[in-house]
Amino acid sequence: MREQRRTRVAIVGGGPAGLTAAKALAGTEDVLVIEREAEAGGIPRHSNHWGYGVRDLRTVTTGPAYARRLAEGADEAGAELMTSAMVTGWDGRTLEVTSPNGLVSVEADAVVLATGARERPRTARRIPGDRPAGVYTTGELQNHVHVYGHSVGTRAVVVGSELVSWSAVMTLRHAGARTVLMTSARSEADTYAAVGLAGRVAFGVPVATRTTVERVIGKGRVTGVEVLDHATGRSRMVACDSVVFTADWIPDHELAVKLGLNLQPGSLAPLVDTALRTQAPGVFAAGNLLHPVDTADNAALDGRRVAASVRRWLSGARNLADGVPVHAAEPLTWIAPGLVRPGDPAPVGGRLVAWTSEYVRFPTVVAVQDGREIGRVRTPWPAAPGRIFRIPFSLLAGLDPSGSAVEVRLAS
Amino acid sequence: MSPNQPAAAPADVFDVAVVGAGVVGSAVARELSGYRLRVALVDARHDVGDVTSKANTAILHTGFDAKPGSLEARLVHDGYLLLTDYAESVGIPVERTGALLVAWNAEQHESLPGLRDKAEANGYHETFLIDADAVYEREPHLGPGALGGLVVPGESIICPWTTTLAYATEAKARGVELLLGRTVTGADVGADATTLQTSAGPIRARWVVNAAGLGSDHLDRAFGHDRFTITPRRGELFVFDKLTRPLVSEVLLPVPSAKGKGVLISPTIYGNVMLGPTAEDLTDRTDTSTSAEGFAQLLDKGRTILPELLAQEVTATYAGLRAATEHSDYVVDVDPAQRYLCLGGIRSTGLTSSMALAQHAADLLGGAGLDLVPVPDAELPEPPRMPYIGESGVRPFADPERIASDPAYGEIVCFCERVTRGEIRDALASAIPPTDRGGLARRTRATNGRCQGFYCGAHVDDLLNGGKGHA
Structure with missing residues (x-):
């Protein structure tokens, strides 16, 4: 009763990375994109604001329009888009898929994981209190407002102050809800370094820095949160009828974990090399599954890279040199790709991507291998919490391919 | 005609009102529905199993460590066997x-x-x-x-949500009236019937069973007793x-x-x-x-x-x-004069003991004067077949025959828990439908997964509200 089918390339996830990879591979390869939502496009489908498509499509458009364009591009190039279809299990080669058309076992010569990332919900952040309605992540909030037109209350507290947090504020405003408070665990300087003052000025939203939500209160629907000001040690109640837990990303790595792929400790993303290969032969990964989270256009650029790597794999390239692991050290919490092999291309965009827990206005990045400094670069841009920090790959120009793991940190 | 139409009692008087539609009350109502009785199952909440019964450790105990000789020990021991069999017959997940x-x-x-x-x-x-x-x-x-x-x-391990729902569903199919959203605030014991004062008007019943869980001592006091405090x-x-x-x-x-x-x-x-x-x-x-x-x-x-x-x-x-309670054992006692049975202090073992406790309750009521005339098996409806929501068996998303018969079982709505639109639709159309997201989650697992609604929360709410679809 389970239909069997074969494809050259199976791409799991029809967001920016998966659709871009599909478009690049279709035409010469037979490509199947498996998307569990009813429509392809990924997160941009419900991010109803401008700013999409800058780096990959050389244009500026809205999230939903961008999502449609990517899906049409893959379709027109000849990729098959299977929607409302979810991969529920696999062995690295054969994917078990459930869809309204039945169960299908898809055997693929190459598999690209492009399953994206999501925000940790309140429970995963281990925040105690009641369990009322009206507690959202940005993802759920935007689905309610932009896809279903649901109302989401009138007084909101937004937890977090990263780019996505401001996106949540915009969505709330669109839905007629006022953001009465944004909380940021970071200092004032770090908070505004991440997104600038623009948000506060444009929206008139009060931001409480060095402040965390300690408890959620309400029976039925949320009636308030208890916030703790770490500077004064004082707690206070803030009345609200919705709470949005933003950012705190985790990759959707279920399939990667089930196959036993190695994970990057800081991000929990599958470990890949600069060609976006995982350790499993013929299994690749791309997009925000690898770097939770970068902007959609950068995820899409991964899609082009992974397409080239898949092509090489399909043409029979097999012998890989051993790679050198690249680890992040404080204040960097993760770095990707985490493996550099001699002979491989430079990472996408010629840069490594990393995440920092501290704001550094003029960072100097240092690479150390076998106790020796092998590279040092200064970036003209800051390392800021809550957004990707890009590191020129020239940092690793002096890497010894036979040496041990490289540690990348910021000079103090 | 329902097999449980009362022979003599006036239409507005139940033979038995069971107060509390948790796992214990639902089991008792189900048990009593096997007799020619007109039974009401009353609860303050708008769903069954919505207070203590939904949030326990979900273990089906052998009773190995109970206090030997106690009522609890006996009922857990017997209940384990009864519920193991019942789970098999109605499809309650057990591992x-x-x-x-x-x-x-x-x-x-x-x-x-x-x-x-x-x-x-x-x-x-x-x-x-x-x-x-x-x-x-x-x-x-x-x-x-x-x-x-x-x-x-x-x-x-067992699914506590399906257990309570199975009891209540079968009770309802056998004619028990489910009176939800009614908080019992007082009890007046009359000569022939007791009037329960509730937030939505009085309920009259000849006999009352107190299975009110966290409120069982308050109800017990309304009957004039003072024997335990929750x-x-x-x-x-x-x-x-x-x-x-x-x-x-x-x-x-x-x-x-x-x-x-x-x-x-x-x-x-x-x-x-x-x-x-x-x-x-x-x-x-x-x-x-x-x-x-x-x-x-x-x-x-x-x-x-x-x-x-x-x-x-x-x-x-x-x-x-x-x-x-302050007692080491269940507080189970029948008062024939008041036509009142108290099932108090039923701790977390109540999930395991529920069916044995229900049989015990029927025995006590019968012994105290309630006329127990069994409904012949031929007149009873088939036991329900509950939707399977465990992890170890085959659920609709992995069942090719189910999907072939109805594509809605291949349409996964809640990705983390693999809950399909067909299952959500069935729950909404079931004999005891959910009234909120938590209720739907207890029937299907929807939104219970690692993303807690990041992907499906809005979709699930839309289906709960009748599926108006995209804005």
């Missing part, structure tokens, strides 16, 4: 994982043989002692320091991500102490791993909030038992209130 009591210090280690003897005294003969090496062979992820263990092969004992729990499930193969029980069973780690019937519960006596009977202190305590205890678990992702946290 016989077994349990391992782990001794972490000399005192606990020395008490294990006594626990084995206690199990024997309780009529349970399958336990056996193992040494430390065997403990780690069974559970290689256990933290260091285990000295030995006692294996209880029969301990099982102290809500809060238990907080962590549910870890399904990716942690390989860390543990059976229920890991602590060696019991005076304050209950202590903190355990258990696989859940839904494929997660659970850590809990704490035990904290409260005064507020509605406070099911979790606390920073509770979390800290759980993590501290969990660190000893299964250190690898703690760094893993938490999917859900919740707290339940056990209806603890």
Whole structure:
């Protein structure tokens, strides 16, 4: 009763990375994109604001329009888009898929994981209190407002102050809800370094820095949160009828974990090399599954890279040199790709991507291998919490391919 | 005509009103619906099993460690067998994982043989002692320091939500009237009938069964008694991500102490791993909030038992209130003059004992003068077949025949828990439909997964509200 089918390339996830990879591979390869939502496009489908498509499509458009364009591009190039279809299990080669058309076992010569990332919900952040309605992540909030037109209350507290947090504020405003408070665990300087003052000025939203939500209160629907000001040690109640837990990303790595792929400790993303290969032969990964989270256009650029790597794999390239692991050290919490092999291309965009827990206005990045400094670069841009920090790959120009793991940190 | 149309009683008087539609009250209503009685099942909530019964540790106990000779010991022992059979017949998810009591210090280690003897005294003969090496062979992820263990092969995990729903669904099919959203505020015992005052008008019944859980002492006082006080004992729990499930193969029980069973780690019937519960006596009977202190305590205890678990992702946290009393046993007593049966102080073992307790309740009522005329089997409707929401069996998303017969079973709405639109539709059209997201989650698992609604929350709410679709 389970239909069997074969494809050259199976791409799991029809967001920016998966659709871009599909478009690049279709035409010469037979490509199947498996998307569990009813429509392809990924997160941009419900991010109803401008700013999409800058780096990959050389244009500026809205999230939903961008999502449609990517899906049409893959379709027109000849990729098959299977929607409302979810991969529920696999062995690295054969994917078990459930869809309204039945169960299908898809055997693929190459598999690209492009399953994206999501925000940790309140429970995963281990925040105690009641369990009322009206507690959202940005993802759920935007689905309610932009896809279903649901109302989401009138007084909101937004937890977090990263780019996505401001996106949540915009969505709330669109839905007629006022953001009465944004909380940021970071200092004032770090908070505004991440997104600038623009948000506060444009929206008139009060931001409480060095402040965390300690408890959620309400029976039925949320009636308030208890916030703790770490500077004064004082707690206070803030009345609200919705709470949005933003950012705190985790990759959707279920399939990667089930196959036993190695994970990057800081991000929990599958470990890949600069060609976006995982350790499993013929299994690749791309997009925000690898770097939770970068902007959609950068995820899409991964899609082009992974397409080239898949092509090489399909043409029979097999012998890989051993790679050198690249680890992040404080204040960097993760770095990707985490493996550099001699002979491989430079990472996408010629840069490594990393995440920092501290704001550094003029960072100097240092690479150390076998106790020796092998590279040092200064970036003209800051390392800021809550957004990707890009590191020129020239940092690793002096890497010894036979040496041990490289540690990348910021000079103090 | 329903098999339970009353022969003599006036239309507005029930033969029996069961107050409390938790696992105990629902089991009692189901049991009584096998007799020619007009039965009402009354609850303050708008759903069955929506208070204590939804938030327990979901273990089907053998009763190996109950107090020998107690009513609880007998009913847990019998209830285990009855519910195991019933679960099979109506499709309540059960997994016989077994349990391992782990001794972490000399005192606990020395008490294990006594626990084995206690199990024997309780009529349970399958336990056996193992040494430390065997403990780690069974559970290689256990933290260091285990000295030995006692294996209880029969301990099982069960879906508490489906259990209550199955009882109530079958009771309803057999003619029981489900009166939800009615808070009982008082009781006037008359010559022939008792009038229960409720938030939505009076309910008259000849007999009243008190299965009111956390409110059972208040109702008992309304009947003029003063024999127990409920102290809500809060238990907080962590549910870890399904990716942690390989860390543990059976229920890991602590060696019991005076304050209950202590903190355990258990696989859940839904494929997660659970850590809990704490035990904290409260005064507020509605406070099911979790606390920073509770979390800290759980993590501290969990660190000893299964250190690898703690760094893993938490999917859900919740707290339940056990209806603890000052008595060591259930408070079960029938008052023939008042035509009143009290089922008080039914602790977390009530899930296991529910069917035996229901039979016991019927016996007591019969002995006190309630006329019990069995409805012939031929007149009773078939037992319900409950939707399967466990993890170990085949659910619709993995069932090609189901999907071929109806494509809605191939349309996964809740990705994390693999819940299909067909299952959500069925739950909404069921005999006891959910009234909110929590109710739908207890019937289907929708939104219970690791993303907690990031992907499907809005879609699920849309389906709950009649499926108006995209804006």
